[in-house]
Amino acid sequence: GDSVTQMEGPVTLSEEAFLTINCTYTATGYPSLFWYVQYPGEGLQLLLKATKADDKGSNKGFEATYRKETTSFHLEKGSVQVSDSAVYFCALSKIYGQNFVFGPGTRLSVLP
Amino acid sequence: DTEVTQTPKHLVMGMTNKKSLKCEQHMGHRAMYWYKQKAKKPPELMFVYSYEKLSINESVPSRFSPECPNSSLLNLHLHALQPEDSALYLCASSQGGVDRVRRNEQFFGPGTRLTVL
Numbered sequence: 001g002d003s004v005t006q007m008e009g010p011v012t013l014s015e016e017a018f019l020t021i022n023c024t025y026t027a028t029g030y031p032s033l034f035w036y037v038q039y040p041g042e043g044l045q046l047l048l049k050a051t052k053a054d055d056k057g058s059n060k061g062f063e064a065t066y067r068k069e070t071t072s073f074h075l076e077k078g079s080v081q082v083s084d085s086a087v088y089f090c091a092l093s094k095i096y097g098q099n100f101v102f103g104p105g106t107r108l109s110v111l112p
Numbered sequence: 113d114t115e116v117t118q119t120p121k122h123l124v125m126g127m128t129n130k131k132s133l134k135c136e137q138h139m140g141h142r143a144m145y146w147y148k149q150k151a152k153k154p155p156e157l158m159f160v161y162s163y164e165k166l167s168i169n170e171s172v173p174s175r176f177s178p179e180c181p182n183s184s185l186l187n188l189h190l191h192a193l194q195p196e197d198s199a200l201y202l203c204a205s206s207q208g209g210v211d212r213v214r215r216n217e218q219f220f221g222p223g224t225r226l227t228v229l
Contacts, residue, residue: 034217043220044202044220046219093218099168103154
């Protein structure tokens with residue numbers, strides 16, 4: 001079945017450091033790919049998305065590129081802030097499916 | 113309005129109680145979802161309603177009973193829960209229709225933190 005793998009956390013960075021959170025997927029067909037962020041005590045917020053190969057999603061300084069050849073959708077940010085501390089979920093969805101497949105989540109802590 | 117609202121924010125109930133969780137969206141979305149999220153885990157899908165009809169039940173115990181009174185509202189009725197049912201319950205919605213992108217994007221509410229004693 002379809003699956004999403006994310007790098008193990010927690011990830012701890014200093015403010016203004018470069019962030020990469022790896023995400024790879026296994027799926028038949030052509031899934032849409034998403035990054036969601038969950039701040040403490042809150043629901044999930046869509047961070048960015050990409051619907052086809054080579055698409056780049058971007059939002060709030062975060063970017064991710066849909067790489068079909070490596071089945072990856074790595075999340076990057078050039079300079080993290082303390083306010084970016086949260087859990088990040090990579091997810092996929094397929095055009096004829098209604099279910100999201102979530103990765104296990106990566107907890108990010110940014111220290112001042 | 114791009115918001116999904118959920119009430120209550122917190123709920124504490126005994127194993128013999130009956131309670132309900134409520135979810136509302138006014139984005140015109142035709143698919144609505146219930147998820148259960150345990151600490152440090154991703155959300156697990158429970159139910160999906162599509163055009164107000166239950167389309168997916170992920171083998172959820174009958175002590176959880178979903179209801180979709182209209183296209184904007186989604187309820188989850190709870191009865192005789194167990195302590196292991198304590199979790200964050202998330203509601204989400206997505207656009208129905210032929211547009212591939214909008215159909216797949218889900219908008220989540222803030223969740224109801226449920227504690228079963």
